[in-house]
Amino acid sequence: MKIVVLVKEVPDTFGDRKLDLETGLADRAASGPVLDEIGERALEVALSHADKNPGTEVVVVSMAREGSAATIRKGLAMGAASAVQVTDEGLLGADLGLTAEVLAAAVKVTGFDLVIAGNLSTDGSGGVLPAMLAELLDVPAATSLNSVEISDGLVSGERASDGATMRVTAELPAVISVTERLPDARFPNFKGIMAAKKKPFETLSLADLDIDPEDPGAARSIMIGVAEKPPRQAGVKISDEGDAGEQLAEFLMTNRLV
Numbered sequence: 001m002k003i004v005v006l007v008k009e010v011p012d013t014f015g016d017r018k019l020d021l022e023t024g025l026a027d028r029a030a031s032g033p034v035l036d037e038i039g040e041r042a043l044e045v046a047l048s049h050a051d052k053n054p055g056t057e058v059v060v061v062s063m064a065r066e067g068s069a070a071t072i073r074k075g076l077a078m079g080a081a082s083a084v085q086v087t088d089e090g091l092l093g094a095d096l097g098l099t100a101e102v103l104a105a106a107v108k109v110t111g112f113d114l115v116i117a118g119n120l121s122t123d124g125s126g127g128v129l130p131a132m133l134a135e136l137l138d139v140p141a142a143t144s145l146n147s148v149e150i151s152d153g154l155v156s157g158e159r160a161s162d163g164a165t166m167r168v169t170a171e172l173p174a175v176i177s178v179t180e181r182l183p184d185a186r187f188p189n190f191k192g193i194m195a196a197k198k199k200p201f202e203t204l205s206l207a208d209l210d211i212d213p214e215d216p217g218a219a220r221s222i223m224i225g226v227a228e229k230p231p232r233q234a235g236v237k238i239s240d241e242g243d244a245g246e247q248l249a250e251f252l253m254t255n256r257l258v
Contacts, residue, residue: 003046006117007039038118040185076196077188090213104136105209119177130177140170146181
């Protein structure tokens with residue numbers, strides 16, 4: 001079985017995260033780059049299955065800037081067998097549609113039985129990429145899973161919904177996404193870090209994938225404006241002189257909160 005895990009380099013969530021107001025893109029120099037935690041949890045699901053099932057191959061795939069190789073190699077140090085990185089100047093500022101198209105093409109080149117992704121990245125927070133990827137790959141999607149069980153030909157898990165828990169199952173090949181309810185990822189040990197330096201690491205361009213980022217026939221989103229979030233204003237203070245309830249009701253109605 002070949003399991004492809006989507007990983008992503010993101011700005012450290014414990015550092016400052018800012019937008020470049022001229023480009024509208026994340027200022028990735030504002031904090032150190034790290035592998036997204038939800039991607040690490042997705043990788044842990046794949047590696048845990050591989051530990052118990054010899055013959056399982058785990059590949060990490062990422063669309064990232066040119067200098068991201070060191071970050072992505074952490075996936076190799078954790079235990080993945082190989083890595084594929086798509087990097088190209090034409091991907092600067094790529095929207096979700098182009099990102100999904102690129103990742104689907106890379107996954108097709110790699111080959112897969114199962115694709116595992118996190119449900120929500122900490123920088124873009126789109127939350128729709130796994131479903132878009134499944135659509136492009138023409139395979140079933142089981143998203144936002146709080147547990148995962150992989151068997152021959154099937155993948156299943158539990159998904160929380162309002163007031164209930166659903167159990168979903170999909171035939172392989174398939175795409176799944178996991179939530180933060182899955183276990184924390186393992187830490188790379190020294191042996192894994194040294195081994196990662198010798199593992200296959202393939203870099204692909206848009207030309208390799210036959211994708212035109214400016215294809216006029218493809219749906220692309222366009223950012224038309226960006227501005228810094230205004231400073232927080234002081235709230236309204238209500239003093240109770242017997243009419244606090246009326247003041248509160250008036251405030252709620254004025255701000256269309258009721």
